[in-house]
Amino acid sequence: MTQVDPTRMANAIRGLSMDAVEKAKSGHPGLPMGAADIATVLFTQFLKFDTQAPAWPDRDRFVLSAGHGSMLLYSLLFLTGNPDMTLDQLKQFRQLGSLTPGHPENFHTKGIETTTGPLGQGISTAVGMALAEKMLAAEFGKKIVDHHTYVLASDGDLMEGVSQEAIAMAGHWKLNKLIVLYDDNGISIDGPTSIADSVDQVKRFKSAGWAAEKIDGQDQAAITAAITRAKKSNKPTLIACRTTIGYGAPHKAGTAKVHGEALGADELKAAKENLGISLEPFSVPDDVLQAWRAAGSRGAAARQEWEARIGELGSRKRAEFERRVRHERPASLAKALKAHKKGLLENPLNVATRKSSEAAIEAIAAAMPMEFLAGSADLTGSNNNKAKSATAFSAKTPKGRFVHYGIREHGMCAAMNGIFLHGGFAPNGATFLVFTDYARPAMRIAALMGAGVVYVMTHDSIGLGEDGPTHQPVEHLAALRAIPNMRVFRPCDSIEVAECWELALNRVDGPTVLALTRQNLPQLRSSANENPCQHGAYELVAAQGEAKATLFASGSEVEIAVAAQKQLAERGIPTRVVSVPSLELLLAQPEAKRAAIIGKTPVKVAIEAAVRWGWDAVIGQDGEFIGMHSFGASAPAKDLYKHFGITAEAAVNAVLKRVS
């Protein structure tokens, strides 16, 4: 392919990485220097990509799970000729607005598959990508979908617990096109990994159903041979590549000193001399650059052949494939939900919102059966997000569209990120709301990178009853609402559930939490022409006469607000009820819209079986709040609502206190 010594190609990565970190006086040179040989072999011999078309659907995916080694990725993008990644960008490493931030940001820089940095996320996201590939290949055929997912992972990625969830899933699902290259350099920030770890990773991965072996990660021939073997395996593969962190730096290589800071002028010079690289910063010899550019266009032919194959697919199937990877919803979805809402008006559904969510899902899954990809972390029968028509996905049934993720909330949410990023699916995953705590790092990255995933989070308050405080969310609504770009919906009845599902599925630039009840609720809405949930809140019940008070509530507490409103009306106190399915969406409305919804009644009361955080923005500092001020307790739900004073009577009294 090229006559250039591949070690010189690897050294180009090393040189650029050293220079960029040195210029920024900040960053991580050690990984790019140690893993340069691995990257060179992968990108010049194996990775199927076309640098001119970084989003080509059938490309191989490369995930730099060890995101701190971002200069490896930026160097590769520049060397292989990514149009945006100029030398100037490398010189702007870690500066405001550059395409080269401290950690790779896929929403910011083209050619990057996912956002990494928080350890363990990349490898777990990659499992979702490989899962999506397997599913989509089974549906559209290997002529259209046939690619590998490669991961470069560090010690830290494998120490993080989420990696166990991820590798257990990948092994169980036999995701043989997932290949993890483990940069086994034996060094972490605190020093040799031996001060904190003695896990035999090869044995560990084998115990999870993987193929695994150890090689010399500085030996390009060994790397070639190992990847070749991995591609033939019927299991996912771990290749533990023994490398030297900061390879080439004469004094600091192999030590923690080269992990997370610039080498310093002297060591940098010595390293370059040692490696035989020009001392000129950011310089790459012409022949080396040419060889890299050739590697970058190596996949162009494969892409063109793929373009031809998809042309042969038939226009309907092709349009379907292209729509799916664009995350565009089918027209049938809106129709199905409209009909579903109409049906609810005719036959009200007075059930738990997890159950009305199930009913909405039946309508949705009928409209988009192959792309609506649900799953649960072992609470399928409680989360109610499995459509009757959906069959379980397994290694042998790749067309199944319900995923049993096991008791792995974090792994599930990370995998959903990968499924979304891969394209082709609208993933949703379910557990109890309280267990969002287990998945927060993956949920935060979804919000940061704008992944359109849906979290079906049932048992959303003390209303779950007897399981007690370990299972009762009280702070979780607040904690989730606080995440930028996270949408949290807590619908109050079956109509709102359908509306929130519609908003969630049409939100392809960020994640959505649906907080749903365990306990039954009445259907409160009597019209369904519009979707008022899109504004976060709306007046559900108007006051009879000039309103003296407004009761704001979400989810299961809207029923309480409506009951209180009725009692107040009977006492001659006209009161409004505002349903607030999404508090943060209400607060994000334009000033006039928000003010109109909130209104100006002298008394404002908020009712939510959760902590007060956030509600002051609606009801004011002096507003009355009826909710939780502590953890919950174990008892039947009705006893708990009474015990914690979240009742219509409490709401009535709060208003009376203020009105009189």
Add this chain to the structure above:
Amino acid sequence: MTQVDPTRMANAIRGLSMDAVEKAKSGHPGLPMGAADIATVLFTQFLKFDTQAPAWPDRDRFVLSAGHGSMLLYSLLFLTGNPDMTLDQLKQFRQLGSLTPGHPENFHTKGIETTTGPLGQGISTAVGMALAEKMLAAEFGKKIVDHHTYVLASDGDLMEGVSQEAIAMAGHWKLNKLIVLYDDNGISIDGPTSIADSVDQVKRFKSAGWAAEKIDGQDQAAITAAITRAKKSNKPTLIACRTTIGYGAPHKAGTAKVHGEALGADELKAAKENLGISLEPFSVPDDVLQAWRAAGSRGAAARQEWEARIGELGSRKRAEFERRVRHERPASLAKALKAHKKGLLENPLNVATRKSSEAAIEAIAAAMPMEFLAGSADLTGSNNNKAKSATAFSAKTPKGRFVHYGIREHGMCAAMNGIFLHGGFAPNGATFLVFTDYARPAMRIAALMGAGVVYVMTHDSIGLGEDGPTHQPVEHLAALRAIPNMRVFRPCDSIEVAECWELALNRVDGPTVLALTRQNLPQLRSSANENPCQHGAYELVAAQGEAKATLFASGSEVEIAVAAQKQLAERGIPTRVVSVPSLELLLAQPEAKRAAIIGKTPVKVAIEAAVRWGWDAVIGQDGEFIGMHSFGASAPAKDLYKHFGITAEAAVNAVLKRVS
């Protein structure tokens, strides 16, 4: 020991568990029925405990990691004669105020070692208990500290990622007195575990440095033999006990149906007949009860011998041991911090609060060198929580008082729970604030059960700079403040740091987060007689004249508020600055105190490099907020503060806009 057939003893557990779940119409009978033989062997032959003295320091610990099987534990407490656990309590299973909540709550029911239910927590907490045992034994000798930690874990515990972090630590530390009995029943909520899992747990644990074997978990002789072997091992041991979930239930045993709901009258009757148990609810044959009571007092002699041994320890050492396990701080602590603060007034320390925390730690560690137990998730040099005098803990250096937890934030925080619960130490653990997301389930349980642990969370805002949005917390202060009983301190200078450390260490009924900066800050305080941080907030700078505005700020933004105050004073606008090291503690003050601190100036501005959630309670809906409205970005810190408009100029303008 007893002539009663041990299978009848196990059946007593089964009968009580079935009856209690049946009466509550809620709960999990499957695990207690399947694991009854394991529990019988452990409690009658091995577990060193005295039911009359459930808090005896040298008792063996038993952790029911599979907390949903709580009736196993409650049955055992009743059968062994725990004074509080009457038959009536079993009949009140899962009812408000009973000692028998849905999941075990150690803060509520005596004889329970830790709160479990969220899967993976128990096994990980147990690692901390075993670690504390090893450390304390090395310090006080095996005559005083010599006990085992036993765990009963389920499939779910081992699927959760945190279990990997925990077992990797336990294997590395060679915690050979930790014995995990895995209730390998092959069933989870969704059905056979084989639908979601194919990990070979024995191989997995071996890869982490454990001894591990499989046995028949319904064979009491096999269980006895395996625990006997485990006690002799020089490694922690996993005993995978193959059991039948719902053992004894003729139709439902071995299926998911018996996991999480009552058997139903017919199946219950059939199960009792099958097992040869009386059909009378909650009945235990006299001889069986007597045998169980004997098991409960079996350890009384051992305890008395231990009491004698501690009597021989010497009064000073004995007092020290008893003070330590009571979580009482030494008098030297207050003195040391007082002297430290005096020193700061004489020689101001204008450094990052992570560095002034390091200075405070030097003073603290000198006062309590053996009980101040710090550690970091591989960011020791960045978190600055290692005292110079502290040496690293390892299997060979058990007197080391700094723990390299590895890149395992969740495992670290769960282990700290266990360390605290075990007694003898004031544990603190460190990472970047953003990575509290990884540890939230363990932090929440710490808050729920009132564990006095300290989280040293550095790099607490966009002020960390170049690492970018994946590493920059913006919502984390809000998300942590929302957790009931969690204390979050964000000190603004070296004096506040010392004060917050003092409050944190003296808080032994709940956890404390210390949010600390990466970037340098000036020492702002000029007096240190009292500790105003105890009220959450206080006036740091008084207005010159009648105040027209108040600037509220925390941590690194107090410096900005002080600069703005000066500029406003120059423009003739008298302004106060209120430092708010703990927003939620301010809000928890008595009404009058809170009102006095907040004051009544017409203009209120809050400055915090984080999201607004929570601040409306101080500044009102119409207050000005200068902070973050999105994720951060990668750039030097100064550029970011300017880019996101968190500057003294912005604060001045916000006030001017309102004043004019």
